[in-house]
Amino acid sequence: MPDAIQHSRGASWLAALTRNTPPNGGFPATVHVVDAALAGEPARYIAVLPDTHNRFPRVRNGEVGLVEGWALARAVSELVAQDAGRAVKRPIVAVIDVASQAYGRREEAYGIHQALAGAAGAYAAARLAGHPVIGLIVGKAMSGALLAHGYQANRLIALDDPQVMVHAMGKAAAARVTLRAVEDLEKLAAKIPPMAYDIGSFASLGLLWRLLTVAQPDAPGAADMDLVETCLAQALADIRTDPSRDLSGRLGQAPRRMSKRVRERLVAVWKED
Amino acid sequence: MNTNALLKRSSFIELGARERARALLDARSMRELIGPFERFVSPWLAQQNVVTQADDGVVVAKGRIDDQPAVVLAIEGAYQGGSLGEVGGAKIAGALELAAEDNRRGVPTRAVILFETGGVRLQEANLGLAAIAEIHSAIVDLRRYQPVIGIIAGTVGCFGGMSIAAGLCSYLIVTQEARLGLNGPAVIEQEAGIDEYDSRDRPFIWSITGGEQRYRSKLADAYLDDDAEAILATVRELFRTGLPAHNRSDRHADFLACLAGVDAREQARPDAVRALYQKGL
Numbered sequence: 001m002p003d004a005i006q007h008s009r010g011a012s013w014l015a016a017l018t019r020n021t022p023p024n025g026g027f028p029a030t031v032h033v034v035d036a037a038l039a040g041e042p043a044r045y046i047a048v049l050p051d052t053h054n055r056f057p058r059v060r061n062g063e064v065g066l067v068e069g070w071a072l073a074r075a076v077s078e079l080v081a082q083d084a085g086r087a088v089k090r091p092i093v094a095v096i097d098v099a100s101q102a103y104g105r106r107e108e109a110y111g112i113h114q115a116l117a118g119a120a121g122a123y124a125a126a127r128l129a130g131h132p133v134i135g136l137i138v139g140k141a142m143s144g145a146l147l148a149h150g151y152q153a154n155r156l157i158a159l160d161d162p163q164v165m166v167h168a169m170g171k172a173a174a175a176r177v178t179l180r181a182v183e184d185l186e187k188l189a190a191k192i193p194p195m196a197y198d199i200g201s202f203a204s205l206g207l208l209w210r211l212l213t214v215a216q217p218d219a220p221g222a223a224d225m226d227l228v229e230t231c232l233a234q235a236l237a238d239i240r241t242d243p244s245r246d247l248s249g250r251l252g253q254a255p256r257r258m259s260k261r262v263r264e265r266l267v268a269v270w271k272e273d
Numbered sequence: 274m275n276t277n278a279l280l281k282r283s284s285f286i287e288l289g290a291r292e293r294a295r296a297l298l299d300a301r302s303m304r305e306l307i308g309p310f311e312r313f314v315s316p317w318l319a320q321q322n323v324v325t326q327a328d329d330g331v332v333v334a335k336g337r338i339d340d341q342p343a344v345v346l347a348i349e350g351a352y353q354g355g356s357l358g359e360v361g362g363a364k365i366a367g368a369l370e371l372a373a374e375d376n377r378r379g380v381p382t383r384a385v386i387l388f389e390t391g392g393v394r395l396q397e398a399n400l401g402l403a404a405i406a407e408i409h410s411a412i413v414d415l416r417r418y419q420p421v422i423g424i425i426a427g428t429v430g431c432f433g434g435m436s437i438a439a440g441l442c443s444y445l446i447v448t449q450e451a452r453l454g455l456n457g458p459a460v461i462e463q464e465a466g467i468d469e470y471d472s473r474d475r476p477f478i479w480s481i482t483g484g485e486q487r488y489r490s491k492l493a494d495a496y497l498d499d500d501a502e503a504i505l506a507t508v509r510e511l512f513r514t515g516l517p518a519h520n521r522s523d524r525h526a527d528f529l530a531c532l533a534g535v536d537a538r539e540q541a542r543p544d545a546v547r548a549l550y551q552k553g554l
Contacts, residue, residue, distance in 0.1 A: 055537040058465060067532055073525040103456050103464040109481050109541035110532065110549075111492045113455040114521060117440025120406075121522040124413035143393075143402065144455055147434050151406040168393040168402045168434075173463045178395050192320060194359075194400040207403055246370070247410050256400065258316055262307065262363035263370070266333070269306050270371050272380060273335050273342055 008062060009139040009163070009218060010097030014047040016220050017095065017229070024075075030054060031071040038091050039233035044079050046072065047095040048149055058104030064145040065102035069115025072149055076122035080129050091132040091236055094123070094150040097139030100170065101148070116148040123152035132239040134232060137199070138217065141166045154242070155209040155235040155249070157228075161217040164199040166207075171197070193255055206253025209235060285501040286426050286450055290347035293387050293426070294334035296501045297345050297508055302336035307364060315358045317397045326352045331361035333368045339509045342375065342382040344368050350389030350429030357390060357435065358397035362404020369411030369421075376418035383419035383512055386412075386442065387426065391457060392433015405434035412441045416520065420444055422511055424504065425451035425484065425493075432457045440492075441522050444511045446504065447493040451484030480543045489547045491554040492521070527554055 011032075018036035027033050034045045050062035059065035064072075076092060083089045102112060127133045135153035146166060150156070158164055168174070175182045189195040193204050203211045210231050214224040242249070251260050288296060295303050307313050309327035318325050330352035334345040346365045348355045357365075365386070375382035393401035412421050423442035425431045427450025431439050436455050439445055447453065456464075458472035471477060480486060488496035494511070497503050531553035 057537070058469070067529070070525045070528045070532065073522070074529065077523070077525060100464075101455060103461045103470075105461075105465075105470050105481065106535075106537060106541040108454045108456065108461065108470075109543065109546050110535065111440075111487075111490065111546075113436035113453065114440040114492055115528065116455065117409075117437045117522040118525050118528065120409045120437055121413050121441050121520070122525070124410045127410075128414055128417075144434060144437065147402070147406055147409065147437055151402075152410060166399060166402075168398040169395060169460070170464070173460045174395050174398070176459060176463050177391075177457070188321060192317060192396075194317060195396065195398050202399055205399060205403070207399070246414070247407050250403065250407075256359065256403075258313070258359050259363040259400070259404065262313060262360055263367040265307055265311070265313070266364070266367040266371055270335070272375075273302060273304060273337055 008050050008097055010047040010062070010095055011049050012219055013136070013138045014045055014095045016225055017093070018045050027075065028067050028071050030059065030068050031075065033075040038093060039236055041091065043091040043093060044075070045093045045095060046075050048072070048098050056102070056106060058102045058107060062097065062099040063102040064098055064116065064148050065107055066110050066112050066115045069112065069119045069148050073118035073122040076126050080126050080131065083131070089129060089131040091134065092126060093232065094133070094135045094153060096135055096137045096141045096146065096150040098142060098145035098149055099140050100142040101144030116144055119148035120152055127152055127154055128245050130245065132236050134235045136228070136232065137164055137166065139163055142170070143168050154239045156207060157210045157212060157231055157235060158199050158203070158208050159217050160199060160211045160213045162198070163217065165197045166199065166202045167197050205255050207250050209249070282498070283501045284499050285504050286428060286448065286499045288501070289351065290332045290349035290387065290389070294332050294345040294347040297385055297505055298334060298336035298338060298343065299340060304335050306333040306335055306368070313360050315360050315397065317358060317400070321396050323396055329358060329360040329364070330355065331364045333364050338383065339512060341512065342380055343385065344372055344382060345385045345387065347387040348390045353394060355390035355429045356392065356394030357401050357404060358394040359400040359404060362401055362408065366404055366407035366411050369408065369415050373411060373415040373418065376415070381419055384415060385422045385424065385508060386438070387424050388431035388435055388439055389429040390431055390433070390435045391429065392435050402434060405438065408438050409441055412438060416441070416443045420512055420516055422446065422508055425453055426499070426504070427451045427484070443517050443520060445493045446495045446497060446507055447484035447487055448497055448499050449484055450499060452479065452482040453484070453487050453492070454482040486543050486547070490550045492550070524554065
């Protein structure tokens with residue numbers, strides 16, 4: 001592994017969870033695909049890692065760029081194709097530590113939206129085909145990067161840690177777009193949970209299956225590993241016994257009551273035309 | 274086109290979301306679900322002293338297209354930049370989920386999504402993002418049974434997480450007034466600097482993300498005039514065609530092969546993108 005991609009939480013957790021199993025060949029340095037056990041079953045672990053030597057200059061800090069989006073799509077789609085005839089589909093664990101989508105001219109020009117659609121579509125198709133998909137958020141899970149890598153999971157698990165955050169846009173850009181000062185944005189975020197950047201606020205929205213407190217989020221110890229692996233195994237068992245393959249498990253909590261009310265109303269008035 | 278033909282043409286872009294939906298559905302078949310009189314408004318905007326809208330900027334219109342059951346999901350670009358919050362996002366996701374459910378019980382409901390959106394409504398940030406993930410999921414579910422057609426007519430364009438939704442559609446229709454991109458120009462300039470992306474250089478922005486460029490780069494399936502009749506005819510034709518042989522979002526092998534040929538040391542040029550994708554896709 002080149003020096004450039006050693007120091008990331010995503011890399012640490014991927015290595016720990018897979019007992020340092022080497023990644024599959026044929027993928028870019030930024031997308032590590034590792035086949036290793038989960039609760040004694042064969043599973044696929046996928047992480048996006050930073051590469052300071054990336055040939056695309058706007059994708060050197062753990063962003064999801066053009067190649068990353070399509071490589072994620074490939075990593076997931078190939079597994080789905082291999083398991084097409086099998087009754088039991090292999091689980092997929094997305095280890096999530098993604099700074100953002102890549103912001104750049106090359107990215108827009110070559111259609112990064114389409115690359116991220118490739119990744120999101122592949123994960124969604126895997127879930128619909130019966131693959132248990134688990135997202136483990138160990139660091140940043142920002143915006144388009146999360147949509148491409150993890151947000152299609154049956155179950156989302158996150159570490160309870162200040163460096164773990166989920167959001168639609170970085171603070172400076174969000175302030176610019178909404179014509180607010182960063183300080184004003186922070187004041188609003190403190191009282192409006194969906195605007196907050198911290199993982200506790202995100203958990204309060206009902207979008208996480210579990211929030212885990214570990215001792216060493218940067219370099220997990222034995223107790224941390226035990227906690228996280230037990231939780232992953234529980235998530236896998238929970239998905240296997242759940243007949244639904246959609247994302248409806250995220251709709252239960254009070255702050256999202258309108259998401260549920262809208263759906264209930266749609267069902268009531270849908271009928272045939 | 275001569276002046277006479279232009280005068281006879283009825284504009285699609287000048288229509289609001291509700292009228293756009295009506296223009297695509299068979300005459301007298303449209304029925305709006307959770308319309309503005311039901312007042313499902315954003316619970317989050319009022320807390321921030323932002324004016325709510327009675328339909329939250331999304332129209333769910335059920336009816337028939339070409340005498341087949343259909344639902345049209347139209348985003349109103351004139352309200353909050355077409356941004357998606359919790360309610361509007363749930364209207365789109367929920368309707369697509371029910372269309373897929375219809376197909377599982379033998380009712381061939383198909384969907385059209387009219388994209389006029391900057392993406393997540395930042396005042397509802399994480400709930401907008403969650404709703405968009407659910408929209409992605411529902412498109413992928415429904416497109417297994419029936420085509421999901423996306424239309425970006427303009428003038429807001431389609432950005433953010435909803436550009437990913439556009440990339441998941443079975444077919445994508447654009448006009449000259451459409452723009453399609455993941456990141457809005459101001460955000461790229463904020464994050465990457467003005468040399469990378471000058472958000473005030475409009476010809477430059479259009480040359481990268483404009484509807485014609487996207488169509489010539491094979492990132493859209495049809496490039497049409499701002500003509501309501503032509504758009505309707507194309508929608509009907511695409512539904513008659515049925516599912517595409519390959520969804521664009523499933524073509525990772527082709528896109529990776531194309532990208533392997535890009536010299537990333539050079540800045541991207543629109544003509545190079547067209548040439549690459551015309552050859553490789």
